[in-house]
Amino acid sequence: MNDLLDTFRARVLEATVNGQPLRIRGGGSKDWYGRIPQGALLDTTSHRGITSYEPTELVVTARCGTPLREIEAALAAQGQMLAFEPPHFGAAATVGGVVASGLAGPRRQAAGAVRDFVLGATLMNGQGEVLRFGGQVMKNVAGYDVSRLLAGSLGMLGLILDVSLKVLPRPAAESTLRMALDEETALRHLNAWAGQPLPVSASAWHAGVLTVRLSGAGAAVAAAAQRLGGETVPQAAAEAFWHDVREQRHAFFAADPVTPLWRLSVPTMAPALAPGTEQLIEWGGGQRWLLTDDAPESVRALAARHGGHATLYRGASRHDVFHPLAPAVHAIHRNLKNAFDPAGIFNPGRMYGDL
Numbered sequence: 001m002n003d004l005l006d007t008f009r010a011r012v013l014e015a016t017v018n019g020q021p022l023r024i025r026g027g028g029s030k031d032w033y034g035r036i037p038q039g040a041l042l043d044t045t046s047h048r049g050i051t052s053y054e055p056t057e058l059v060v061t062a063r064c065g066t067p068l069r070e071i072e073a074a075l076a077a078q079g080q081m082l083a084f085e086p087p088h089f090g091a092a093a094t095v096g097g098v099v100a101s102g103l104a105g106p107r108r109q110a111a112g113a114v115r116d117f118v119l120g121a122t123l124m125n126g127q128g129e130v131l132r133f134g135g136q137v138m139k140n141v142a143g144y145d146v147s148r149l150l151a152g153s154l155g156m157l158g159l160i161l162d163v164s165l166k167v168l169p170r171p172a173a174e175s176t177l178r179m180a181l182d183e184e185t186a187l188r189h190l191n192a193w194a195g196q197p198l199p200v201s202a203s204a205w206h207a208g209v210l211t212v213r214l215s216g217a218g219a220a221v222a223a224a225a226q227r228l229g230g231e232t233v234p235q236a237a238a239e240a241f242w243h244d245v246r247e248q249r250h251a252f253f254a255a256d257p258v259t260p261l262w263r264l265s266v267p268t269m270a271p272a273l274a275p276g277t278e279q280l281i282e283w284g285g286g287q288r289w290l291l292t293d294d295a296p297e298s299v300r301a302l303a304a305r306h307g308g309h310a311t312l313y314r315g316a317s318r319h320d321v322f323h324p325l326a327p328a329v330h331a332i333h334r335n336l337k338n339a340f341d342p343a344g345i346f347n348p349g350r351m352y353g354d355l
Helices: 002-018 068-077 095-101 183-194 218-228 235-246 251-255 296-305 327-340
Strands: 022-025 040-043 050-054 059-063 118-124 130-134 159-166 173-180 200-206 209-216 231-233 261-265 279-282 287-291 309-314
Touching: 002 022, 002 040, 002 118, 002 159, 050 068, 059 068, 059 095, 068 095, 095 159, 173 218, 173 235, 183 200, 183 209, 183 279, 200 235, 209 218, 209 235, 231 235, 251 279, 251 287, 261 296, 296 309
Parallel strands: 022 040
Antiparallel strands: 050 059, 059 159, 118 130, 118 159, 173 209, 173 231, 200 209, 200 279, 261 287, 261 309, 279 287
16 A cells, blocks of 8 residues: 555655646546546546444444445444435445545434545655544544535545544434425424424425425434325435435436526525526535526626625536635635645645635
8 A cells, every 4th residue: 555655755746846737536426526627547446445334333434445334334234324414425435435425314403514524644755754643532633624624525635544433323323304395484393393302304395395204213203204294205216315315316407507507505594596497405504505697797797795605516617616705714725735735736626716
């Protein structure tokens, strides 16, 4: 494995000297996310394997090229899971891509984001140095928590070599309910339930139907299901539904592959944003998916008016994918990029054109 790290280092140093951009790529399942990847390919799939898994400590450490399916299989054998429910978007998905993309699935509304589960990481910077951040326990952070900063960075700061992730036990029981509600009523219910001790682990509203998943102890799930009402979805159908939402195979995502798909992140208390527009609402109202041909400026202004931001998740144009940064925040991004990758070789322009 040291030979492989030496190979990575040689590629990085050569690229730095020649000013040649590198396109870091694992399984390629998320190549479409963000702006168009640029540079010579730096394939990480050979750097794979679970290096440490302590079920009693609730932590798994794996190299960046480790297939996500292998990690999930190892966890499932111990009755555990990655609680943020990362989407695969293909069988080749790797754990490095999971962290670099920072994408989470339906359970994120209850469990938290990818960054909340990153305990530690090893990074190769633009000088070929191997830097270690964090560790394998929750209470080990001193100074800047760089390991969590890597979540969602799209490989711009360096080559993620390995990561340590917190894992959680799988819930003892789950039940999915479905009820016919208009958008405003569904949002009102979701916000009311969020303020109550209910084991809601996922929600999705689409086309006048609200689907809610309950997870936890059997008695708690049964009591909550009785309290919320609605139709109970058979287990197999429920698992297929949440899988399709996570992997974006739900009818909403598949119905119109041409119209730009926007992801709006807003406070859950935000009202209905675009009545009459085809949309799917997740995370208790905090994530709004919109299919619209409206100008990007209009969509971003809509999100901003309600205290959020908008990402062009899928569309004909791969420019201005992410919400423009405030000048002060942009300066922080620039300084971080310069600190870890002064030559600008790692995934240039993947997030923003000048980074």
